[in-house]
Amino acid sequence: MxxxxxxxxxxxxxxxxxxxxxxxxxxxxxxxxxxxxxxxxxxxxxxxxGLGWDPLVAGRTGLEIGATCTIRDLYSFAFPDDWTAGPLFAKSCEAFLSSFKVWNSATVGGNICLSLPAGPMITLTVALEARYELWAPDGSTRTVDALDFVTGDHQNVLGPGEILRRVGIPAHALRKSTAHRRFALTRLGRSTVFLVGTQTPGTSDLLLTVTAGTTRPVRLAFDALPDASTLRQSLDAIPAGLWFADPNGTPDHRRHLTKYFAEEIRRELSAGDVP
Structure with missing residues (x-):
C-alpha cells in the first residue's frame, strides 16, 4: 500500500x-x-x-538475534548440535500468516514489536526465556524479559522513539527439550493457539508458554511435571479477560484448545518423547 x-x-x-x-x-x-x-x-x-546489525550471533552464553534479522535468516540458521531447542525456531517461522516469500523481508523485531497475540517470534522468545535490549531516544539502554514486553493485543512497553535492538536467548534454554502444539483454521492461517513446553535436561520441570489464545503471553512454571488435574487448575486460573477473541476463535474455544494441547505437551515431556 x-x-x-x-x-x-x-x-x-x-x-x-x-x-x-x-x-x-x-x-x-x-x-x-x-x-x-x-x-x-x-x-x-x-x-x-542500513545499520548493518548482525542478524545472528551464536556464542558460549547463547544466541543474540538482531532486531532486523529476517525470518529467512532465522529459519536457515544452523544450530549447534547441543542446542536441542533448535527445531522450535523452524516451527515458529512456519507459524507466520505469510508465505515463504515474505520471509525474505519480514523481521524478528518487527513481529515482536507489532505485539499481536499470534506473533510467533513472541511465542519463540518467551518460551526460550529471552531478554530484549531496548534503546531509548536519550541514549539509555534497558533490558526487559520477553514475558513482560507484550502487555496486550497490539500493545507493549515501548515508549515513544524507543527501539528493540536485539534479542538474547540464554544457552541453558537452548539446551532444553521442547514440545509444542499449534492450531490454526488454515495451514498458513493466523494461530488460534500456540503452546510451547520446555524441560531442563535431567529434571522433570516444566515451563509452559501459552500464546495466541491470550492477549499477552502467559507462562506457567512447575518444578516437577504436574499431574493432569494440577495443570488444568493452573490453566483455569488464567484470568477470563486475558483470553482473546477474533474471527479465528472465541475465548471459550481457545481455552478448550489450550487445555487439550497442554495435556498433550505434559504427556509428551513426561514420556521423554521429544527431539
Whole structure:
C-alpha cells in the first residue's frame, strides 16, 4: 500500500537512530505490516536495514538475534548440535500468516514489536526465556524479559522513539527439550493457539508458554511435571479477560484448545518423547 502522508525516508540513520526521533516517525525494517494498512499519522520513515546489525550471533552464553534479522535468516540458521531447542525456531517461522516469500523481508523485531497475540517470534522468545535490549531516544539502554514486553493485543512497553535492538536467548534454554502444539483454521492461517513446553535436561520441570489464545503471553512454571488435574487448575486460573477473541476463535474455544494441547505437551515431556 502507498503511504501518501510520508514526506521523507531516512536511508542512512544515525548509529543510535532514536536520537533524531520526532513525532510522526516510524521505524522501517521489513515493512510487511507497515505497508499493509493506512498510516495517516506518519510523516517520516527511518530505515533500520542500513545499520548493518548482525542478524545472528551464536556464542558460549547463547544466541543474540538482531532486531532486523529476517525470518529467512532465522529459519536457515544452523544450530549447534547441543542446542536441542533448535527445531522450535523452524516451527515458529512456519507459524507466520505469510508465505515463504515474505520471509525474505519480514523481521524478528518487527513481529515482536507489532505485539499481536499470534506473533510467533513472541511465542519463540518467551518460551526460550529471552531478554530484549531496548534503546531509548536519550541514549539509555534497558533490558526487559520477553514475558513482560507484550502487555496486550497490539500493545507493549515501548515508549515513544524507543527501539528493540536485539534479542538474547540464554544457552541453558537452548539446551532444553521442547514440545509444542499449534492450531490454526488454515495451514498458513493466523494461530488460534500456540503452546510451547520446555524441560531442563535431567529434571522433570516444566515451563509452559501459552500464546495466541491470550492477549499477552502467559507462562506457567512447575518444578516437577504436574499431574493432569494440577495443570488444568493452573490453566483455569488464567484470568477470563486475558483470553482473546477474533474471527479465528472465541475465548471459550481457545481455552478448550489450550487445555487439550497442554495435556498433550505434559504427556509428551513426561514420556521423554521429544527431539
Amino acid at each position: 502507498d503511504l501518501n502522508t510520508i514526506t521523507e525516508v531516512v536511508r542512512r540513520p544515525l548509529d543510535r537512530p532514536g536520537a533524531d526521533w520526532r513525532e510522526g516517525d516510524a521505524w522501517l525494517a521489513g515493512g510487511t505490516w507497515l505497508f499493509s494498512v493506512e498510516q495517516p499519522s506518519l510523516r517520516r520513515l527511518v530505515d533500520l536495514t
